[in-house]
Amino acid sequence: MKTKNTIIDTNFNFPGQKSVYKGKVREVYTINDDLLVMIATDRLSAFDVVMPKGIPYKGQILNQIATKFMAQTEDLVPNWLLATPDPNVAIGHLCEPFKVEMVIRGFLSGHAAREYKVGKRMLCGVVMPEGMKENDKFPQPIITPATKAEMGAHDEDISRDDILKRGIVSEADYEILEDYTRKLFQRGTEIAKSRGLILVDTKYEFGKTKDGKIVLIDEIHTPDSSRYFYADGYQERQDKGEAQKQLSKEFVRQWLISNNFQGLEGQTVPEMSDTYIETVSERYIELYENIMGEPFVKADVSAIHTRIERNVLRFLKAHY
CATH class of the missing domain: 3.30.470.20 (ATP-grasp fold, B domain)
Structure with missing residues (x-):
């Protein structure tokens, strides 16, 4: 497992793109003032601080759990979602x-x-x-x-x-x-x-x-x-x-606390070794399989940016 096969940052330029908002974990592209393309990155946030390295498959895991649960609750509460054209991407209505x-x-x-x-x-x-x-x-x-x-x-x-x-x-x-x-x-x-x-x-x-x-x-x-x-x-x-x-990701918070970090002023984020990052990735996969009650299928991450761009463009061309 190579941490370089993670998506930490994006810099896409989609047709009709008006703006980009970069949150702690997700990056949101506004298209034609009516559509949002939300990309779940592999960034890890704890104590409201974004960690320096990404966690392989984390974005895919978060995106797939969120979109599947939206489908399972839309009879109770309306949601913003229109489509999931890529394992890391959700597309939906622009909202305030x-x-x-x-x-x-x-x-x-x-x-x-x-x-x-x-x-x-x-x-x-x-x-x-x-x-x-x-x-x-x-x-x-x-x-x-x-x-x-x-x-x-x-x-x-x-x-x-x-x-x-x-x-x-x-x-x-x-x-x-x-x-x-x-x-x-x-x-x-x-x-x-x-x-x-x-x-x-x-x-x-x-x-x-x-x-x-x-x-x-x-x-x-x-x-x-x-x-x-x-x-x-x-x-x-x-x-x-x-x-x-x-x-939950409480295990990450506890690891940080044990390494003298709680996001407080003057504290330094401890170094996360590749071995530790791999264990975090494995824990996220375990979380997915337990929460969703199904096996996790890893997406191809050999060219993750290219894959996301291709899938989003295909959706926009077909629907907009």
Whole structure:
């Protein structure tokens, strides 16, 4: 496995191209003011910092999980997606994104657990019950939004009241975002359960189409946006105070923490050896196969930029 066969950056010039937005992981090309070509790169982001090296097949994995889950939830919530002409590419309607991420948590894990450990009992204006242990289930899932940061900046917790007070989202739109978030999380929980998994927490992003319809955009239920536990043995591990067996990129965060990096000022990203990168890639493939309940088929990465460009051009020529 060669890390050079990864897609870290793109510089395409498609017909009708108006602009390019480069996020932490995805690169989004606007075509003719009505279409988005979203390319999932192999970049890895943790603690809101993009790591220097790419992870082979990561972009393909994220794109395929997200697009397949969109197909499995479109009866509940409309989404932006039109087509997936390449393993790393999703094409859909141009939307104006809401400047918040809708984070929903079923369990006291990750960021919520870190806040709880330092004595906080309020997260984004939502009260967390006393007497909880890390990875305990909340009585009801809680929504803890975050402001959407630009590349290189940290997302920040924000309460519903502050979102409305600052006019980031109107109250009518926010109620739809909350409703969609709960419906998607419920469906995701059911799908995860059917695969022997627990959907612990996740985030959704939404946008508005030109005709004013609110739709799901970006990713859904991927290991980058979600945390999963294995259901088998969950309660026994909780009872014994043991760490849960996870399916998420938390293993990357823990590796970074153990190497003295949490994205804080003055800290340096630790060197990721080719051997470590290969293990991360293998973990992402394991994540895909467990989450989707099917084998992962590796795309040809011998000329990944050429492949993507050819497939996108073919779609645009046929449809536009």
